[in-house]
Amino acid sequence: MRSHLLNDTTAEHYRRSVTEGVERVAAKLATTARPFTGVTVDELAPRIDAIDLDRPLHDTTAVLDELEDVYLRDAIYFHHPRYLAHLNCPVVIPAVLGEAVLSAVNSSLDTWDQSAGGTLIERKLIDWTNARIGLGPAADGVFTSGGSQSNLQALLLAREEAKTDDLARLRVFASEVSHFSVKKSAKLLGLGPDAVVSVPVDHDKRLQTVALARELERCTAAGLVPMAVVATAGTTDFGSIDPLPEIAELCERYGAWMHVDAAYGCGLLASLKYRDRLDGIERADSVTVDYHKSFFQPVSSSAVLVRDTATLRHATYHAEYLNPRRMVTERIPNQVDKSLQTTRRFDALKLWMTLRVMGADGIGRLFDEVCDLAAEGWKLLAADPRFDVVVAPNLSTLVFRCIPAAVTDPAEIDRANLYARKALFASGDAVVAGTKVAGRHYLKFTLLNPETTTADISAVLDLIAGHAEQYLGESLDRAC
Numbered sequence: 001m002r003s004h005l006l007n008d009t010t011a012e013h014y015r016r017s018v019t020e021g022v023e024r025v026a027a028k029l030a031t032t033a034r035p036f037t038g039v040t041v042d043e044l045a046p047r048i049d050a051i052d053l054d055r056p057l058h059d060t061t062a063v064l065d066e067l068e069d070v071y072l073r074d075a076i077y078f079h080h081p082r083y084l085a086h087l088n089c090p091v092v093i094p095a096v097l098g099e100a101v102l103s104a105v106n107s108s109l110d111t112w113d114q115s116a117g118g119t120l121i122e123r124k125l126i127d128w129t130n131a132r133i134g135l136g137p138a139a140d141g142v143f144t145s146g147g148s149q150s151n152l153q154a155l156l157l158a159r160e161e162a163k164t165d166d167l168a169r170l171r172v173f174a175s176e177v178s179h180f181s182v183k184k185s186a187k188l189l190g191l192g193p194d195a196v197v198s199v200p201v202d203h204d205k206r207l208q209t210v211a212l213a214r215e216l217e218r219c220t221a222a223g224l225v226p227m228a229v230v231a232t233a234g235t236t237d238f239g240s241i242d243p244l245p246e247i248a249e250l251c252e253r254y255g256a257w258m259h260v261d262a263a264y265g266c267g268l269l270a271s272l273k274y275r276d277r278l279d280g281i282e283r284a285d286s287v288t289v290d291y292h293k294s295f296f297q298p299v300s301s302s303a304v305l306v307r308d309t310a311t312l313r314h315a316t317y318h319a320e321y322l323n324p325r326r327m328v329t330e331r332i333p334n335q336v337d338k339s340l341q342t343t344r345r346f347d348a349l350k351l352w353m354t355l356r357v358m359g360a361d362g363i364g365r366l367f368d369e370v371c372d373l374a375a376e377g378w379k380l381l382a383a384d385p386r387f388d389v390v391v392a393p394n395l396s397t398l399v400f401r402c403i404p405a406a407v408t409d410p411a412e413i414d415r416a417n418l419y420a421r422k423a424l425f426a427s428g429d430a431v432v433a434g435t436k437v438a439g440r441h442y443l444k445f446t447l448l449n450p451e452t453t454t455a456d457i458s459a460v461l462d463l464i465a466g467h468a469e470q471y472l473g474e475s476l477d478r479a480c
């Protein structure tokens with residue numbers, strides 16, 4: 001069994017084993033004709049159930065054959081140009097190489113004595129991101145597992161910096177289309193059930209600052225404490241970017257912590273064309289960035305950034321075995337003092353490899369391409385009488401619904417769109433997402449693949465319209 005431990009004596013076994021896996025995946029990626037096979041839970045579950053984990057195969061090739069059957073064949077492939085659903089990007093090869101290196105070396109980024117250069121590399125990437133945001137000389141941050149954790153940590157710091165420790169009086173303001181992790185964080189942080197004040201959005205799905213000002217005033221007058229305003233730079237459903245400069249003004253006036261959730265919109269930090277859409281982000285107290293959404297990085301790769309490094313002390317606990325206080329005076333750097341996690345992956349290496357091989361402009365160009373594609377897709381949808389499209393994109397998302405000719409009942413239109421999404425998924429021809437707008441069911445394209453073309457968009461729209469028509473035909477038959 002020792003032959004499976006990765007060490008000086010097994011380097012050749014490691015090379016062969018990983019190469020065999022890489023060959024399989026490479027062959028798969030090269031020949032995947034559709035983003036999904038359409039496999040059902042009922043088909044797949046028995047295959048996985050049948051595997052006895054207490055009877056190992058003892059052979060890598062046999063296990064890879066088995067993996068083909070239980071996973072690789074039927075996985076959802078984000079690299080396919082007709083995967084248009086959620087905020088999953090195709091990944092860049094330098095980052096995948098970084099992933100292979102980081103898991104083999106297996107550094108843990110909590111302390112210097114488990115990572116050495118890894119700690120300094122992560123710190124340099126945090127500084128690089130902060131310079132792009134413009135957070136100033138005292139800025140700092142740490143890599144996290146994802147946007148949800150970044151938002152949680154940002155709101156933890158905001159809670160600790162708030163002017164009261166009476167948790168019941170704290171209020172967090174966020175737009176009605178902000179990410180649900182804001183509400184979840186409030187709960188985890190022990191705030192009251194009404195802690196998150198939902199602020200309405202305008203026609204373009206951007207937080208209405210007049211409404212925010214009114215809510216801040218109302219809460220202050222009622223003796224409540226505005227703990228934080230969460231501005232979203234790239235909402236999950238619409239890619240809309242809240243008016244950051246106006247929100248910054250209001251945060252200053254009411255003494256609220258300004259958090260910018262740029263989990264999606266952070267790709268603009270590298271953009272060559274659209275960086276100005278993030279103007280005002282430099283005034284934030286904290287920022288969430290998800291490199292695994294718009295920097296073409298494999299999951300996980302995210303960070304929370306802060307204007308003032310001193311605020312990170314709210315996440316610091318000292319343990320004698322790991323990060324005793326004396327390390328501070330000995331000036332031994334560690335990241336665990338800044339993080340909610342202890343043992344932590346060296347995810348930063350993926351971004352490092354990406355920047356060193358491709359450069360930030362390379363990433364920015366790819367993100368600009370998907371933003372341009374979304375603008376083209378919007379024109380297609382706006383000109384097509386079969387569809388109703390919600391807002392012109394700020395990033396790379398399109399929300400729309402099929403309005404089949406001669407159907408006026410909104411509930412029937414809902415059912416036709418739900419059916420179309422399901423039927424498309426079952427066919428595996430394309431994968432699209434869905435959401436609700438004003439109580440009605442809509443479909444969503446999140447365009448993060450520069451390989452997707454307007455021809456792909458047109459073809460998928462035709463498929464959707466075809467499925468919706470088929471549903472209506474069948475529903476007519478049922479009625480007769």
Ligand SMILES: Cc1ncc(COP(=O)(O)O)c(C=O)c1O
Binds near residue numbers: 148149181235263290
């Ligand atoms: C705006 C926004 N914030 C936060 C998140 C949560 O990020 P993660 O899924 O990485 O936890 C998402 C996820 O889609 C998001 O769109």
